[in-house]
Amino acid sequence: KAGVTQTPRYLIKTRGQQVTLSCSPISGHRSVSWYQQTPGQGLQFLFEYFSETQRNKGNFPGRFSGRQFSNSRSEMNVSTLELGDSALYLCASRLTGTVYSGANVLTFGAGSRLTVL
């Protein structure tokens, strides 16, 4: 069973540009979440999509947006890039299930490392 696939793995952008990151979840998983990882901040929640609808959103500015397609694939976009946006962006998928279900465990991709110069 293929895991969570993120593309691109590495990218370099300059301030003011925009970037789109892609995520293909595990087959059958309908929930996709995005996290930002920076040194000292751990994993910060960006948003979660389920069946093409945003279920939850973290405390990030409106420059960060996302969407989910009918095949559950997801993209996130960051516009007007700032130096502080340099980070590892992690996508994760899960089934979402019943009470305390193992289906609620997130499976992560390897991430997209964004460097803003």
Add this chain to the structure above:
Amino acid sequence: DQQVKQNSPSLSVQEGRISILNCDYTNSMFDYFLWYKKYPAEGPTFLISISSIKDKNEDGRFTVFLNKSAKHLSLHIVPSQPGDSAVYFCAASANFGNEKLTFGTGTRLTIIP
């Protein structure tokens, strides 16, 4: 406001000894807790979880303990092995585990051969 806290950024343990990683949380709505392990250049991988209806869960060398009154959980690794060297993240969720996961800042565990 950091709702899940891992106060030790790093921990070094001798191979074969016990590693104990700690995590505190402030949100009393959290009812499902997980530990993830992360190697460099890889995404975090799920290790073990525990629901609020239990106070202990074991899986091989890994045991998680939950103290709800203290809002504290810990991960015990016995015996520690060199391959356990990684960053460990504690995470919590509400609504029987169906809400978003909130992560701590991680503890870097180094196992000394």
